[in-house]
Amino acid sequence: MRITLFGLGYVGTVTATCLAARGHDVVGVDTDPGKVAVLAEGRSPVVEPGLDELVAGAVSSGRLRATVSTPDGLAGADLSLVCVGTPSGAGGGTDLTQIRKVVGEIGAQLAGMSHPHTVVVRSTVPPGTVDDIVVPLLEETSGRKVGDGLHVAMCPEFLREGSSVTDFFEPPFLVIGGSAAAAASVKEMFAFLDCPVESVPLRAAESVKYACNAFHAVKVSFANELSRLYRLLDVDTRRVMEVFVQDRQLNISPAYLRPGFAFGGSCLPKDLRSLLYLARMNCVDLPLLEASLATNEMLVRDVADRVLAAVDTAGSRRVALLGLSFKHLTDDLRESPNVALAEILIGKGVDVRVHDPVVNMSRLSGANLRYVQAKLPHLQKVLHDDPAEALEGAHVAIVSSADAAVVDAVVAAAPPLVLDLNGRLAPLEALVGYEGVGW
Ligand SMILES: NC(=O)c1ccc[n+]([C@@H]2O[C@H](COP(=O)([O-])OP(=O)(O)OC[C@H]3O[C@@H](n4cnc5c(N)ncnc54)[C@H](O)[C@@H]3O)[C@@H](O)[C@H]2O)c1
Known part of the structure; x- marks a missing residue:
């Protein structure tokens, strides 16, 4: 496929390079001329294990190039992949300035073009962003109707910095939100992946990404909170958690992860209270466990x-x-x-x-x-x-x-x-x- 990727940061550079390495023709667009110049020389603008070699190979094969110009980047493209930043804004909300700008630019470029095109948001955006901001903006700037040769999908990224190339090729799943036509383009782009494909509503696709990151944060804090108490009780939490994770039936498993009503019974509330009591006796705050009660x-x-x-x-x-x-x-x-x-x-x-x-x-x-x-x-x-x-x-x-x-x-x-x-x-x-x- 002919793919234009917007935003050559950590996610964008890895994605552009790996897609080119799997045979797509990829043009990376970034407003930062420094990043574009580095990529044009066959080097990666971001540091990631294994990425420099892949960039060099993709650029020299002619499958990957970069530009600062949206019209140049989008010429003849089948698909736009939006990987721009979505940093924290004032008060903790998501700053969607980069998303609005790039979507507006894509729309303006698609105006008057009849070639079928799919815009795929890869950046992490709050639930409702694609429906409420991306689609209306794209329709307004392109003068085209989404659903009629122009399609929009949300396909969140799950890679981790430090192992991003491996993570890109071995994701836990491919999550696609959007119409059947939009999903078909995304599947075609990622046809080389060997992982489960989950087609979900747009808002669910946006929400899965936040659920994953929130859960990762809760897991880290859970282990660390326990260790702050257990250290004082002369317990090595490293050993406790080594045993804990071996339980694949109840601990590291889908158990207890279904939304529903409150927990109760003769064990969970009692034992949580007992841990919180021990914490108080040892002058340790356990806000995560307290909050779960x-x-x-x-x-x-x-x-x-x-x-x-x-x-x-x-x-x-x-x-x-x-x-x-x-x-x-x-x-x-x-x-x-x-x-x-x-x-x-x-x-x-x-x-x-x-x-x-x-x-x-x-x-x-x-x-x-x-x-x-x-x-x-x-x-x-x-x-x-x-x-x-x-x-x-x-x-x-x-x-x-x-x-x-x-x-x-x-x-x-x-x-x-x-x-x-x-x-x-x-x-x-x-x-x-x-x-x-x-x-
Ligand atoms: N970094 C990660 O590990 C990671 C993992 C999964 C998802 N994500 C999400 O992916 C998105 C990108 O993250 P990142 O860390 O790669 O961001 P980044 O800040 O490293 O890169 C963003 C890039 O977009 C460019 N850009 C901004 N406006 C542009 C425009 N109008 N046209 C073209 N390029 C433009 C910037 O110059 C920059 O190079 C974010 O939404 C982030 O939450 C990040």
């Missing part, structure tokens, strides 16, 4: 507020809570966020009717029974064996149970608001009043 409580509060707003507006105060234990297939109610939710709602005068396929008052015992007696002393009165009974006359159904009888009952008699706390209740998603807790 706080954000968990905030989620329960948010859901309660949404339900209260709905019943207040409707003037009907009956709510069906379908699922009470802290997770599916257990009757353990200790520190269940559903119990906390019921407690808040009942305290606000809401007529809560509860059904849980696994919870049976006559079988509760020990700490489990004591917990629920303390939190919901009248549970017996509001607990229903049949989900249909719990749903009778309800304005809201709050559904966390994935039990088939529960899901069927909600579909059969759906209240005006069906709030899904689970995220894997597909039959409910078609209901008129369906709302996901976080989607």
Whole structure:
């Protein structure tokens, strides 16, 4: 393909060079004449292991050249790849000045041209940038309509400086946001990659990149936070984490990474509190772990507020809570966020009717029974064996149970608001009043 790449920084230089090394004709455009001159000499304007040799090879083969001129760079191109910087602006927001400028220049150049063209944003941009800024700007400056020979995609970059060439050729996945036509051009450009391809909506493609970087930051801080406490307890966290990462079932795995409702149960809250207590005793702040308890409580509060707003507006105060234990297939109610939710709602005068396929008052015992007696002393009165009974006359159904009888009952008699706390209740998603807790 004939590719014009805008922005010969760390991402752009590696990308332009590696694409040329895989047979594409690439022109790099940068406003910095120094970078363009260095590349024209067959050298890399950025330092990265293995890059100098690749640049020299790509330039001498004629597959890679650089220019400061957008018209020169774009002549005859099939695809524009936008790799300009998106630095932090005032207040921490993203400064999109470089994006706006380069997209405006591309649009002006495409005006009057009928050749099919795809603009691919590779820079990291906040969710909504492509839809709300790039597409309108491109349409305005080119006078062309996106979707009609002109396509726009978002394809985030996941390479790391220091190993960028290897990372470029071995990415974890190729994430593409945009129409089928735009995605087809991106796939053609990256046909040499051997990795999973994920086609997602534009905003999801933009969001995946931030999710990855936020998670990496959380992981680093998690290990470092533990080590600040454990050092004082005479524990070597390097050894702890060597063992920790060997658990590929629960630790380094997709487990616990599904959006849904708050965590609870007899272990997570208790053991987090215990760690935070140890930290306080040793005068160490663990803000990340503290925040995970706080954000968990905030989620329960948010859901309660949404339900209260709905019943207040409707003037009907009956709510069906379908699922009470802290997770599916257990009757353990200790520190269940559903119990906390019921407690808040009942305290606000809401007529809560509860059904849980696994919870049976006559079988509760020990700490489990004591917990629920303390939190919901009248549970017996509001607990229903049949989900249909719990749903009778309800304005809201709050559904966390994935039990088939529960899901069927909600579909059969759906209240005006069906709030899904689970995220894997597909039959409910078609209901008129369906709302996901976080989607
Ligand atoms: N650096 C990384 O490790 C990394 C990894 C993944 C994603 N990203 C993202 O990729 C993007 C680029 O990052 P970077 O580190 O390569 O940035 P950078 O600042 O090193 O490079 C940006 C380049 O764009 C050029 N430029 C600015 N305006 C231009 C214009 N109108 N026309 C042509 N060129 C122009 C600049 O002169 C500069 O050379 C950012 O959004 C960044 O968040 C970076």
